[in-house]
Amino acid sequence: xxxxxxxxxxxxxxxxxxxxxxxxxxxxxxxxxxxxxxxxxxxxxxxxxxxxxxxxxxxxxxxxxxxxxxxxxxxxxxxxxxxxxxxxxxxxxxxxxxxxxxxxxxxxxxxxxxxxxxxxxxxxxxxxxxxxxxxxxxxxxxxxxxxxxxxxxxxxxxxxxxxxxxxxxxxxxxxxxxxxxxxxxxxxxxxxxxxxxxxxxxxxxxxxxxxxxxxxxxxxxxxxxxxxxxxxxxxxxxxxxxxxxxxxxxxxxxxxxxxxxxxxxxxxxxxxxxxxxxxxxxxxxxxxxxxxxxxxxxxxxxxxxxxxxxxxxxxxxxxxxxxxxxxxxxxxxxxxxxxxxxxxxxxxxxxxxxxxxxxxxxxxxxxxxxxxxxxxxxxxxxxxxxxxxxxxxxxxxxxxxxxxxxxxxxxxxxxxxxxxxxxxxxxxxxxxxxxxxxxxxxxxxxxxxxxxxxxxxxxxx
Amino acid sequence: xxxxxxxxxxxxxxxxxxxxxxxxxxxxxxxxxxxxxxxxxxxxxxxxxxxxxxxxxxxxxxxxxxxxxxxxxxxxxxxxxxxxxxxxxxxxxxxxxx
Numbered sequence: 221x222x223x224x225x226x227x228x229x230x231x232x233x234x235x236x237x238x239x240x241x242x243x244x245x246x247x248x249x250x251x252x253x254x255x256x257x258x259x260x261x262x263x264x265x266x267x268x269x270x271x272x273x274x275x276x277x278x279x280x281x282x283x284x285x286x287x288x289x290x291x292x293x294x295x296x297x298x299x300x301x302x303x304x305x306x307x308x309x310x311x312x313x314x315x316x317x318x319x320x321x322x323x324x325x326x327x328x329x330x331x332x333x334x335x336x337x338x339x340x341x342x343x344x345x346x347x348x349x350x351x352x353x354x355x356x357x358x359x360x361x362x363x364x365x366x367x368x369x370x371x372x373x374x375x376x377x378x379x380x381x382x383x384x385x386x387x388x389x390x391x392x393x394x395x396x397x398x399x400x401x402x403x404x405x406x407x408x409x410x411x412x413x414x415x416x417x418x419x420x421x422x423x424x425x426x427x428x429x430x431x432x433x434x435x436x437x438x439x440x441x442x443x444x445x446x447x448x449x450x451x452x453x454x455x456x457x458x459x460x461x462x463x464x465x466x467x468x469x470x471x472x473x474x475x476x477x478x479x480x481x482x483x484x485x486x487x488x489x490x491x492x493x494x495x496x497x498x499x500x501x502x503x504x505x506x507x508x509x510x511x512x513x514x515x516x517x518x519x520x521x522x523x524x525x526x527x528x529x530x531x532x533x534x535x536x537x538x539x540x541x542x543x544x545x546x547x548x549x550x551x552x553x554x555x556x557x558x559x560x561x562x563x564x565x566x567x568x569x570x571x572x573x574x575x576x577x578x579x580x581x582x583x584x585x586x587x588x589x590x591x592x593x594x595x596x597x598x599x600x601x602x603x604x605x606x607x608x609x610x611x612x613x614x615x616x617x618x619x620x621x622x623x624x625x626x627x628x629x630x631x632x633x634x635x636x637x638x639x640x641x642x643x644x645x646x647x648x649x650x651x652x653x654x655x656x657x658x659x660x661x662x663x664x665x666x667x668x669x670x671x672x673x674x675x676x677x678x679x680x681x
Numbered sequence: 682x683x684x685x686x687x688x689x690x691x692x693x694x695x696x697x698x699x700x701x702x703x704x705x706x707x708x709x710x711x712x713x714x715x716x717x718x719x720x721x722x723x724x725x726x727x728x729x730x731x732x733x734x735x736x737x738x739x740x741x742x743x744x745x746x747x748x749x750x751x752x753x754x755x756x757x758x759x760x761x762x763x764x765x766x767x768x769x770x771x772x773x774x775x776x777x778x779x
Binding site: 235239242243244246247248249252253254255259260263266267270271273275276277278279281282283284285286288289292293294295296298299304307308311313317318319321322324326328329337341362393419429432433436439444445446447448450451452453454455456457459460461462463464465466467468469472481499528531558560565566567568570571574575577579580581582583585587602 | 684685686689692693694696697699700701703704705706707708709710711712713714715716717718719720721722723724725726727728729730731732733734735736737738739741743745746747748749751752753754755756757758759760761762763764765766767768769770771772773774
């Protein structure tokens with residue numbers, strides 16, 4: 221039945237075009253929802269076309285799988301916005317699980333007569349798939365705080381991790397030469413599962429944006445490898461798009477974290493932990509009350525709010541919206557300056573603020589906002605620390621020297637809402653807090669912003 | 682086989698270049714929905730799982746294929762749902778062009 225096959229292939233071709241359009245429309249918030257629709261149509265076409273496949277003799281299991289998947293998928297699509305990072309990590313795990321299971325069955329069906337090239341791509345599929353599966357589960361566990369967020373490091377960790385990975389790759393190489401040694405297959409399945417766990421053990425919360433992007437890239441590449449095995453161009457295209465997307469985001473995140481690219485590739489995160497601890501001393505800071513903060517904000521013409529993960533933890537975004545409304549009503553120009561690695565995944569802050577109904581044209585990324593700080597009356601930092609540390613610009617001995625930061629110290633007045641004087645993720649002190657122009661607002665982000673709003677008399681309850 | 686593989690490599694290379702060019706233009710504003718969208722698209726792997734489960738070549742393949750369908754379908758459904766929910770929240774303060 222070559223004609224059915226041709227029809228299926230043409231359907232796949234249309235689906236591939238729709239997938240590319242889908243990503244193209246994501247370039248602007250005004251067209252982004254068309255992108256989702258294009259993706260959905262492409263997916264429906266592809267799944268529908270596949271059901272026509274003449275090799276399918278039994279639809280029962282397919283139906284069961286599709287129904288169960290939908291039952292699990294709907295709640296995963298309805299999670300609260302604050303849970304988006306762990307949901308994303310979990311979905312990387314599911315994608316990788318699918319790829320790994322299909323790869324394993326393909327091997328079992330074809331063994332022991334697997335051509336060498338086939339064995340090579342199959343190994344890549346299974347290795348990438350299984351390490352992404354456990355790695356993503358670990359990342360989701362850390363984000364959901366089932367597992368400790370704190371990075372766990374020990375001496376020689378990178379050596380151990382890389383040796384584990386090397387074992388998997390070595391065995392895979394041996395299998396390519398001797399595909400008849402099917403008993404070794406569980407090794408290239410099991411060892412990467414272990415590597416996935418080891419890879420995430422040293423990761424701390426602030427590294428999560430990079431790690432999630434990297435896992436995204438791996439998930440895409442493993443799907444592309446599966447496309448090679450099944451000779452499915454559509455799968456290769458979708459996998460390549462996902463892989464490229466994850467790769468671009470990883471590079472962006474690593475630049476924003478001041479990590480080199482090879483640092484990202486080898487997953488060598490989490491070092492530099494203890495750097496700078498102990499060189500802190502008690503220095504005087506100026507603190508202010510909500511009343512004083514409200515008076516300063518009300519007298520300002522231009523305010524830039526810099527949110528960080530602390531805002532997400534305190535669930536303060538809705539209070540921040542009230543502050544935004546109260547100040548806007550008084551004619552103050554309020555914008556948001558968002559660092560690429562603020563939060564736990566790329567774009568995390570934007571989603572939380574958009575959820576709180578803050579118009580997206582007020583959300584500016586680092587390059588856009590940095591030129592505006594010198595004209596800014598008040599920079600209000602909520603739950604961010606390292607990304608505002610001027611030592612990254614001025615102090616070559618600082619571990620974060622060279623990291624791109626938000627230049628809040630160039631604003632006329634800086635206000636920092638913070639629970640206490642603890643150091644940020646990188647464990648280094650922030651000279652910003654000791655500037656004459658800086659006022660520390662000690663307290664819980666949500667409570668403090670609420671108090672300021674009440675002082676401004678613009679709260680919604 | 683090797684000819685097919687070469688064609689596949691060409692497809693991969695071209696798709697990767699398109700991916701780089703298209704995704705570079707996505708504003709950082711939308712990086713979270715971008716990730717959930719590419720994740721949903723990536724779940725097109727469900728196509729391979731469907732054939733595997735439907736061909737019924739061995740019990741193991743059918744079982745693994747079915748589990749794979751469940752995993753991928755949950756990504757498709759959940760991924761598109763949450764991407765659309767997120768994008769709905771992005772509103773401009775300026776009046777929208779028609």
